[in-house]
Amino acid sequence: MTDEVVNVLIVDDDALVRAGLSMMLAGVPDLRIVGEAADGADVPALVESAEPDVVLMDIRMPKVDGLAATEALRRRPDPPEIVILTTFDTDDHVLRALRAGATGFLLKDTPPADIVAAVRRAAAGEPILSPSVTRQLIAHVADGDDGSRLRQAAAQLAELSDREREVAVAIAHGKSNAEISAELYMSIATVKAHVSRVLTKLGLNNRVQIALLVHDAGLV
Structure with missing residues (x-):
């Protein structure tokens, strides 16, 4: 911009x-x-x-x-x-x-x-x-899923560290960086760094895709 x-x-x-x-x-x-x-x-x-x-x-x-x-x-x-x-x-x-x-x-x-x-x-x-x-x-996706999406999503999330996975789950709950910072006791800068690493490791573009993947893995 x-x-x-x-x-x-x-x-x-x-x-x-x-x-x-x-x-x-x-x-x-x-x-x-x-x-x-x-x-x-x-x-x-x-x-x-x-x-x-x-x-x-x-x-x-x-x-x-x-x-x-x-x-x-x-x-x-x-x-x-x-x-x-x-x-x-x-x-x-x-x-x-x-x-x-x-x-x-x-x-x-x-x-x-x-x-x-x-x-x-x-x-x-x-x-x-x-x-x-x-x-x-x-719910619409889950109704027609044969389990393969869940397994694939779980395998992708297994590439993350425990802390990165916590951040990913918080994103899936719709939390902002400030809310994640307060909930996980880390600075906003650290949250942003974790989000960037999650996007890079998972090959995703944005937080929406993180949330969908976490939902696919059954973690929310």
Whole structure:
């Protein structure tokens, strides 16, 4: 980000949704719309030219959907944060996007002030997940799991030190760095260092993916 202004790219095949989001965000001093796209196919070139900090990404689009676009973006070096826009009728799709590295998701009927706050949080790398919705997503996956995901997640977490695993579990409970610091009696700087090591060891992009992995391993 430059001068603390958050550059935002809006990706949605509905012109009315794009117009509404643009109008809403354009009136916020620290947010700047740097581009719009009607399909995920147009996203790579726009990200290259406009360098957004946050991408608001629809799921259902005609050529390249938001899931494929998210996966492609997160493979780029220094990718933007991605917030999925959804009507929440496809929770398995939302989960796939989160596993791919999306920072979180917004319902399309989210109040304007909450959308603005969510964009700011995404730019700061903070997950945008309602605890109640997260439980629904985790339950949805658990219902259809044959145990292989649990075993794989447990094996990944076994690579962590005991302290790193404690931090990962705290993240899965939705705790902030300050809350983890108080709970585990360590400085915030140490918490941040542990989080960085957890992300590196597990090959993950953000705290949301840590939380999902911990849930997959049955530790929450």
